[in-house]
Amino acid sequence: MIPGREEWMRALIERHGEACHRRFQSAVAAVCGLGGLGSNIAIALARAGVGKLILIDFDRVDLTNLHRQQYKASQIGQYKTQAMQDNLREIAPYTELETHAVRITEENLQELLRGADIVCEAFDNAQSKAMLVNGVLEELPGTVVVAASGMAGLGTPNSVRTRKITDRFYLCGDGISEVQTAQSLVAPRVMLCAAHQALTVLRILAGENE
Amino acid sequence: MITINGVETDLAGKTIADYLSATRYDPGRIAVERNGEIVFKSRYGETVLEDGDTVEIVSFVGGG
Numbered sequence: 001m002i003p004g005r006e007e008w009m010r011a012l013i014e015r016h017g018e019a020c021h022r023r024f025q026s027a028v029a030a031v032c033g034l035g036g037l038g039s040n041i042a043i044a045l046a047r048a049g050v051g052k053l054i055l056i057d058f059d060r061v062d063l064t065n066l067h068r069q070q071y072k073a074s075q076i077g078q079y080k081t082q083a084m085q086d087n088l089r090e091i092a093p094y095t096e097l098e099t100h101a102v103r104i105t106e107e108n109l110q111e112l113l114r115g116a117d118i119v120c121e122a123f124d125n126a127q128s129k130a131m132l133v134n135g136v137l138e139e140l141p142g143t144v145v146v147a148a149s150g151m152a153g154l155g156t157p158n159s160v161r162t163r164k165i166t167d168r169f170y171l172c173g174d175g176i177s178e179v180q181t182a183q184s185l186v187a188p189r190v191m192l193c194a195a196h197q198a199l200t201v202l203r204i205l206a207g208e209n210e
Numbered sequence: 211m212i213t214i215n216g217v218e219t220d221l222a223g224k225t226i227a228d229y230l231s232a233t234r235y236d237p238g239r240i241a242v243e244r245n246g247e248i249v250f251k252s253r254y255g256e257t258v259l260e261d262g263d264t265v266e267i268v269s270f271v272g273g274g
Contacts, residue, residue, distance in 0.1 A: 033274060035274050036274055037274040038274070122274055123274055124272055124273055124274035125272055126236075126239045126270040126271055126272045127238045127239055127270075129239075129270040129272075129274075130238060130239045130240055130241060130270050131238075133241050133268075133270075134241055134248070134250070134251055137241070137248040137250075138248070138250050138251070147270075148274060149268070149269075149270045149271050150271050150273070151273055151274070152271075152272075152273040165241075165243050165248075165266065165268060166243055166246055166247060166248055167246070168248075169241070169243070169248060171268060175271070176271060177271065177273070178271035178272050178273060179271075179272045179273040185273055185274075190273075190274070
């Protein structure tokens with residue numbers, strides 16, 4: 001038996017306090033890319049009670065994703081947007097979701113992201129990361145972007161950190177650990193970076209801007 | 211002096227584009243912050259570095 005909306009919100013208020021809960025509930029966060037970073041960010045933000053998530057990814061769930069991404073074997077072949085929507089409906093049923101199974105480009109990012117207060121960059125490709133960060137900062141003047149760079153391999157968790165580059169641009173990761181054939185991504189280090197991003201989103205929403 | 215990624219350099223009068231073309235940065239993988247603001251990509255060629263500027267070139271690496 002799934003608890004009703006009011007009971008659900010009461011439980012969140014008990015955990016986060018009324019003021020924080022209201023800020024989380026009234027926020028819209030976009031998650032761009034639903035891979036190792038994005039799938040973990042989306043779940044963390046939904047659990048925390050962020051009111052609405054915009055989930056964007058053009059790709060489908062593949063067997064090679066399951067070592068680090070929050071999907072199930074039964075979801076192989078599904079669009080990640082659909083699979084994540086289904087998973088989030090079970091985890092946090094009162095989170096409003098908007099999904100787009102498209103590739104984000106310089107041409108469509110303004111249209112896709114203009115409803116978001118905060119955009120999480122969760123791509124795996126370096127050029128796409130730079131395109132999204134520059135695009136949001138140039139074209140969406142009221143929007144904050146929380147990006148990630150450097151979380152591959154088995155390096156120490158303690159080198160993953162969050163830096164505030166400008167008032168509207170936060171960067172998480174170790175800055176250097178790139179995906180190479182010999183240095184793949186492992187779930188806990190990607191989750192660590194995703195946790196930095198999700199926590200940064202919540203801190204910004206709560207008014208903790210440093 | 212101009213501080214770029216923590217290193218002091220003598221580049222006053224040069225543009226961001228001048229600096230980038232003399233380095234190995236891939237312009238498709240970076241974001242440029244100057245004195246707390248992002249420099250739009252379309253303005254790299256006209257943004258002249260001035261004495262006292264602090265610049266950070268954020269170079270993205272793949273993985274996610």
